[in-house]
Each structure stands twice: as C-alpha cells, then as structure tokens.
Amino acid sequence: MASHCIHIPPPISSTAVSAATTVLNKLSVCKTLNHIKQLHAQILHHRLNSFLCNLSFSSSSINLTYALSLFSSIPSPPKPTFFNPFLRNLSHSSEPKATILFYKKIRHVGGRLDRYSFPPILKAASKVSAFFEGMEIHGVAVKIATVSDPFVETALVDMYGSCGRINCARKVFDEMSQRDVVTWNTMIERYCRCELVDEAFKLFEEMKSSNVMPDAMILCNIVSACNRTGNMSYNRAIYDFLKGNDVRMDTHLVTALVTLYAGAGCTDIAREFYMKMSVRDLFVSTAMVSGLSKAGRLDDARVIFDQTGNKDLVCWTTMIKAYAESDHPQEGLRVFEELCRSGIKPDDVTMESVISACANLSTMDRAKWVHLYTRSNGFESDLLVNNALINMYAKCGDLDRARDVFEKMPMRDVVSWSTMINAFSMHGEASDALITFARMKEENMEPNEVTFVGVLYGCSHSGLVEEGKKIFASMTNEYSLTPKLEHYGCMVDLFGRANRLREALEIIESMPMAPNVVIWGSLMSACRVHGELELGEVAAKHILELEPNHDGALVLMSNIYAREQRWDDVRNIRRVMEEKNVFKEKGLSRIDLNGKSHEFLIGDKRHKQSDEIYAKLEEVVSKLNLAGYVPHSGSVLVDVEEEEKKDLVLWHSEKLALCFGLMNEEEEEEKGLCDVIRIVKNLRVCEDCHVFFKLVSKVYEREIIVRDRTRFHRYKDGLCSCRDYW
DNA sequence: ATAGGGTTAG
Incomplete structure (x- = not known):
C-alpha cells in the first residue's frame, strides 16, 4: 500500500471528507482561540479516524510513526471507539509488536482504554510472547476492572500460554466465572502447543462434563498434538467420541484424523474418515498417501496418489519420500521423473527425498547424477540437500565424496555434523568420527541425541570401549541429555562386541525403560560371536516373548x-x-557395472555369464590357497557333509559378485574406468567371506568396498577397515 | 460502534 520511500497519506473516506467540511465551515464563526483549538482537535480527530480506518492492513513503520504523531498532536485524547479498530488491525498485521507501542502511546497521552481494547493488545503480546509487557497489561486491565470480561480473560489465557507460563494461563482459566467453547479451546490449544496432551485431554473431558460441546477445532488441536507427540493413548477415545456425537467435520480435522489413524496402522478407520469428505481436499489426500505409506500400504497409497487431481509439490514429494524410504527407491525416482515432466519445480524437501532414494539404491552412477542435478538447479548451498548428499555418498561407500560435500558446505547444522560422524562410524573410521565430534565442540555446535548415537555406534564398531563409556557418561554430565533406548542399545553393542557380556547384561538390567527386540538382539548376536551359548539362549527367549516369530x-x-x-x-x-x-x-549381493545392476543369490546360476563366473571363482580360490586360504565352514548352519559345506561357503552371493567384478576388471581398465569394486549385501558378511575378500584385495591389488546390513568394509592390501571387528 | 480460538499434508 504505502511506498517504501515516499509516504503518501492514505485516501480520506468520503464520510470523513464531509465531516471535515462541516468542521471547516464552522471555522468562520469561531470567536476565541479556544474555539479554534476545539475545532482543530475535532479536525485531528476526524483526520485520525479516517486515517485509522484506511490503515486497515497497512502497518509500515512510517504509517505507525504518523499515527503516533497524530495522536500526540490531539489536545484531548481520542475515545476508545476511535482506536480500538486500529488496535485490532495492528494486532492482526505482520507487525503485531506495533500494537504494544500504540498501547503505550495511548497510555502516555492519558487515553482511556476499555474492555474492547484489551483483547487485541493481549493478542499482540501473545504473538510476540512478551511476558513482562503482558503482565503489565494484565495489571492495567485489572485496574480498569475489565478482567471479569470473558473476552479479556480468554486473551489473557492465550497470552500467558504463548509466553510459556502455562500455569499462569491455567490460573486465569480456573478463576473465570463463565467459559465457552472458545475459552476451552484456548486453554486446550495451549496445553497442546507445549505437548501436554494428557492435560489437554483431561480438559477435553471436563469440558464435556460441563456441557460445552467440543467442536472440530478443539478436536483438531488435540488430534494434531497426538500426531506431533506420537501419543496414541487417546486414539480409541477420540474415535468413540466422533462416533457418538455429531461433530461437523472440516478438512482440517479430517486431515489430522487420517494422519493419526493411518500413522497408527488403523488404515480402515483412516479410510472411513477419508470417505466422509465429499470434496476431495488435497491436504486430506496427501495425508492419506502419507499415512498409508507409513502403515506399509504402499500400493494403496499409490492408488490414492494416482486418483488425486491437481497435485501440488507436497503431494508429489510425499509419494517420492514413501518410495525412497521403503524398498522401492527405483520407483521413487520414476515418480520424480514424472514430477519433472509435469513442469513443477522440485524444492529442497523434494530433493532430500530423491537423494535419499539414491542413497538406498546405492549405485554410484545414480549418486553422481543426482549430485550433478542439484548443482545445476541451484541447490549447491542448500543445507537440507547437502546433508542428504553426505548421507548418500556414505551409504554408497564413497566416504571421500561424503567428506568433500561436508567440508564445502557454507553452513552446517547439527544434522550435518551428526551425518558426517555417522558416516565415519559406518565405515569403521572411529578416530575420524571422534575427531569430528571434537571439532564440533570447538565450533560450539551443540550435539543432540542423534549425534551421540553416531559417536557411540562408531566406538562400538571399533572396539573403543573406554572411550564409549566416557562419551555415554558425558551425555548426562556435560550435555544434560537423557539417554534413550538407542543409546543403551549402543552400549549393549559396545560391551557385547568386546566380549564383555556381563557388562552388556548390566546395561540391560539398569535401563530405565523396557529393553526391546533390538537390544536383546544385540546381546544375542554378541553371544553367538563369542560362543556364550547360555546367555544367548536367555536373550533369544526374551526376543521370542516379544516376537514369537522373530526370524532373527x-x-x-x-x-x-x-x-x-x-x-x-x-x-x-x-x-x-x-x-x-x-x-x-536369503543373502543377496549386488554389483553395478556400466550402469547395470547384477544380483546374485547363494549358488546362483541364473546369470548369463554364470560359467565364466564359476571358472573365475575356481581360479581365485586356487590363487588364494597359495596365499594360505582355507575355507571356513563354521558359517554354514545346516548339518551337511564337510565337503559340501565348503562348497556352500564358496558360493556365497558376495563371492559370486566379487568374481563377476574381477572378471570385468580388464575391460574396465582399458577404458580408464577402473575404480574400486563396490558390492552391496543385504545381510552381514560371514567370517569366511571376510577373510576371502581381504586376501583378494592383496593378491589382485584391488580395493573392494562391501556394504552389508549394518556397516561398510573397505578391503585394501589384505586388510579391512573394520580391523576384523564387526 | 468497536472484542476472544485458526488448525491440516512432504
């Protein structure tokens, strides 16, 4: 409205003009200076009034200065009816703080405030969380004796709640003589905003007892608080309430409900609410796509997605993210291509999901492609995108590129640091993980819970028991963080891998929360590695109690x-x-060659170069035998003849993939493409394959990077980055 | 003649 450089007064309304004309006509009959002064005051009043009326949505600082100066120039302060609408507009504007300035000016010139003035002023204080000013305003309101007004009191509840003084808010709320649906909602909403869902729900029940009918907005507040906090304890009660009462639903509530129930795996209930909407709202549909994906119903999600017309970027990104995070990164990339064809430009969140799809695909070709894409589309300095790239390169086994992205970032947040630390840990580079952690401290970046998972994971995978113990203790001592289940899990792993099973068990026994399947699994796995049969059985029994069909x-x-x-x-x-x-x-290994993926199962003969692969395997085995290799049959589970066992071990999928990689090395070398051999395996590498790969790296002078279920192994010159500790 | 809740999807 107003120009930034030159201030043009807003147009005067026709009523104000005629009022001013009337006043000016009176000028000729003025006899004394006092008369003229009075007239001047009236003119100013009209000018101010028309100005304030026209100012509806504009609140630039220049206008505010002008309004304030007009105010000062009026000998007798204007009545509340003049400035109350202006206060309201100001409090709704993008500069709510100005409302408080204006309030102070009114007080300064001795202007009278009434009960209509306070709600906007308090709203402004609420918006900017001005606690001390809010208290002062509260005091003034008491003096002017307007506090028994429910509008003012509701505004006070909101203001105190917004300033984080939830108990003050509750005090005002409790002292109110009458409460309507807006009052209840204000208090409930404030509880929800500070994640006190239990308190919010108690009030919801109280509200019903006092015969005030909850409306859609109240439910929406509670449901979205449940979504945010992951509190599922009210799912049933909310459903029952909606069944038993006729609440007029809007798209906001349905969106929140769909998110809640689909996210909790109750897809039928989610669908029930989804079907209630006659008009298909984009928010509701997107929530349905997201919820179904989270419940593992990816195909159902896709059906909704395909049925949704006029999809926006958020909807597209939801679908891509769903595929990226599940086992279908390829499909995610296909949806991304479709998005690009539709002409909608992806943003940072979209790219984050696309990069995450590439990370799970783990092919360097795709990784380089998406990196190039982000660079040529203006994402090179984007925090979200770069964080995703670090993670992607780390998961593709290229720690150097991950580090390169990290070092070149213009700005880093706690996620960047945590991702980089975790990348080092995954690759068994615990010392780099610890150096990075120390560097983070030097740069005054506060670590969070996720950071500690990464550091502890690194310690546990490299056998740094004492270091890990110290870092775990520092969580509470130095950083006032409360260790969560994952951190205890890391500690169990740390002691377990180091064959300190008694201490691992002690961690489990001292945990303040119930150990889950992962914790017991970690102990059990350690018991297997160290041959602790009895304790292993104990752990396994705990797991089978929690999950009777737990395959692991x-x-x-x-x-x-x-x-x-x-x-x-x-x-x-x-x-x-x-x-x-x-x-x-089943063990499955994959190797990429010239942009094509080749997959192998144990003893797989489906590959068209199968004969060559097995011939190569024989050649490799005979060369390794000279270097002292003896197949280690302990990795075979079933009771078969000793000779047969050796064959089974030799036919492990990763060995087949490796031989295929070696076979094609000459061809690649000619083209100058000779790179490290990268293999991705879905399970953990067995002991025999580990020895086998180390020897191949030495005998064939090749670097091999294997990504297994939990980490990376980088074989070079007969050694592995895990230092045989995995 | 002026006043109080405003949320939902990646």
Missing part, C-alpha cells in the same frame, strides 16, 4: 546350536520355523 532370534538360536554342533537342536528350530513359515532372509 530363531536363526540366531540355530546358529548358536550349529556352532556347538548340536544338530538335533538346529533341526528342531528349523522345524519350528517351517511350521510358522518363518524363513531366514
């Missing part, structure tokens, strides 16, 4: 027995697994 527990139990050659027990477990239809996930 059954497999690890059979592993424990296999190691002890207790084949009867192995067969028993196998039988249970077959009965319950639980099967161990």
